Amino acid sequence: MGHPSRQDQEPQHRGHVLPRLGPGAPRPGHDAAALPGRSDLRVVRQQRDAQRENLSRLDPARSEGARGSVRGTAAAGPRRSALGVSLAAARPLRRRGPRRVVAARRREGVDVRREGGGAVSLTVLTNAFLIDCTGTDPLGGAAVVVEDDRIKEVLPNGRVGPLPGPVTTLDLKGATLLPGLTDAHVHICAVEGNITDQHRYLPPSLLAAKALRRAEECLMQGFTTVRDAGGADYGFREAIEDGLYPGPRLLVSGHYISQTGGHGDKRRRAEWIPPIDCCIGMIGSIADGEAEVRKAAREQIRRDVNQIKIMASGGAMSPSDELDTTQFTVAEMRAAVEEAQAVGKYVLAHAYSDGAVRNAVAAGVRSIEHGNLIREAAAKAIRDAGAFLVPTMVTYEAIYREGKRYGIGDHQIHKINLAREQSVQGLTYAYRAGCKIGSGSDLLGDMMVQRAVEFELKAQVMTPMEVLLSATRVNAELFRMSDRIGTVEAGKYADLVVVTGDPLRNLRVFQTQDNLKVIMKGGRLYKRTL
Template identity: 40%
Template sequence: MTDLLLRCGNLLDVESGDYTEGDLLCADGRIAETGRGLTAPEGARVVDLAGATVLPGLIDAHVHVTAATADLGALPSWSPSYAAAHAAQIMGRMLDRGFTTVRDASGADFGLADAQAEGLVRGPRLMFCGKALSQTGGHGDTRPRGTRVHDGHSCCAGLGRIADGVDAVRAAARDELRKGAHHIKVMAGGGVASPTDRIDSTQYSTGELRAIAEEAAAANRYVAAHAYTGRSVSRALQAGIRSIEHGNLIGADNIAEFLEHEAFLVPTLVTYWALQAEGRDFGLPQQSWRKVDEVLDAGLAALELAHRGGVRIAYGTDLLGGMHRHQNQEFRIRGEVQPPLEIIRSATSTAAELIGMPGRLGTLRAGALADLVVLDGDPLADIGVLADPDNIRTVVQHGVLVRG
């Protein structure tokens, strides 16, 4: 691996919020050194940044790289190879938008993760959970009302698998962990894209949720839960779940629970904006599109409530189909209620902590993996700089120039 020296950049320390003008040396896939006037090792590639901004590589903590359509009920009928081809294209475009690591929140498996790690697929480093666990009639059950038979393992391109009862959910969690899942995803409440549940429903019994959390903890992994309402969020946190996805309808009482359980919130505001505007164009069924308004307006207020309460918040997007191109717009939306540095941390250091890689990702400190984004403009002065991928000049992943 050729060493890489980035010269004369404005390096952002996301922990302090301070810029340092200087050079950054990448060696053996890691950040070897930062400082002024660094000497380029023999044979190193040197890139003059001429004062451009350097950030750690971005992390999106809620994606679905196999969701090439918003009609999630159609995915199980797709050929796995066809879904993988779409996923490869989606992942490559994520990398070009500055996202060097993503956490897949159901759908991706060890095959895609291995293909990316081996260089067969160009894209972000992939933290996967396999299939999300859903109760019958839950958010991961994509069958319409008239369909009775289901494949409980959803072996093909779908996002979820159905398991009911404590013994069954334990077995399902163990099976996903057997296949290498970095985390377990569970549907703990109703959702937009599911055809037969209500947004305000709670899903899975407390005993089932606790069993899933116990299995993840036994494997030194954690559980992420899809949940909108304060009631479903509270049940998930009390069961030992570490990461709440969406949380659009949380209330003030939930904030203390997040802090008590040291849990994370992963809002995904851009997907509701995109689903309302374009969802039907990319396959979202009409009955699902009607649910969007129930969570769209509340999401920004929930984010502000969590931010003011000191909840750890990670960056997520949850986009589907052709709407993946809006991935960076989440920065602009969050800018309505959060300061730029907190938003940047959500996509770097806080997200790295969530996925269990603090100090290795989300920082420009020596010893970290050399994932970097070089920007034209100052995102601390205007977070909109990150919302427009055209401002991304260079992307470095594991010490290799992958864009620019």
């Protein structure tokens, strides 16, 4: 990545290697942990109603029927005339026919782009401390001009020339402006903490409703594009694109593909039944042999997924395998890769162990998920293949501390801890090898509120700027969307986040939702509390 590592010592193969994040001398650029009883990791509990309270300020009609109390919600600034327009459904990325669902207009953020008449809408963000995530140094006093859903101009000197028509101006007063954050490993359908059993208790309709609420929560954390790594089908993507529900730009994988008894096989030891294929959500397609894997991949492609997800090793949450095993042969995985490549898509692989990662890379997999147990050989294989590693460090910390209260079993917690203890080690090997490192979270259920803690954990190895780049520019390259998202540059989607404080000095600023003052996706304001 071009910067020296934060760890000078060689990684150890034994013992607990995750540095404690609690009391004592704080690391440079970090605050001490804030919550009593959680001294080794700051866990931020955000309130769903705080999101609705903010949207209520943008549309008073929303406030009626809001449930629960709101704690710590930032006070809204003076109401500006441009916010008086009616709410509008989010513009889809593809042009389609006229909207038939008017109810969507009650759920989306303020459309500063105006509606109808073909009039060009302009929004100017001024007095910004700009971190554009191109890799250049931050700029103070910068300005960004947004035209409809795109960034029209970036002005380092902050001088905005004459603009035609009505203009909405947001004075950031020195707050930090960044591209919208991205997450390469989410599961919006992991609506409960114990995903092994949620399909046994939730009907599909309730699961779908909860999943869409998880997507909304993700957007309100500042994440404007995410890759769902298994569970969500194209219907969730379409619901967000069509403006039926607010959420991030969603890249779906559909059913993940697993071997019998593999990480995607939800059957317990005593369940001598056919593979579970009952419903939407965290359910996989079970396939054995090249022919079955090829057919399973083709079926997911038929269902219009953005990418294919396979299970190349054991996993922590699966009931009948171990973390350090290999799953699928190289030939089986290559069958999925060939089918994906034939239609311009790619494969991501769940893989922990050194052997599993090397097998996946040999099969042509583009994106390695987790990789906690890798050593130098696997790290070099990832680098040499031009593949990506997506660590998901925060989920192990969260499940290790909170898993039991969600009903997660002792065997699964044991596997979680094994992965947790080697998270920093695996990332260090990849970093030193020069791998392209993306950013993911893999959080489940209510633990998803801790998504931004991932940045702080990565900063044990990477510099703060590299952490931000992994969650913006690098993920955009992984998604094959570098021409549309990932940096603040003219011509790209107006996906923008404004946060108080300087993330290069303190990555914890993202962990407090009140610090997020502006969230814009595709030129549409979803939050504005300046």
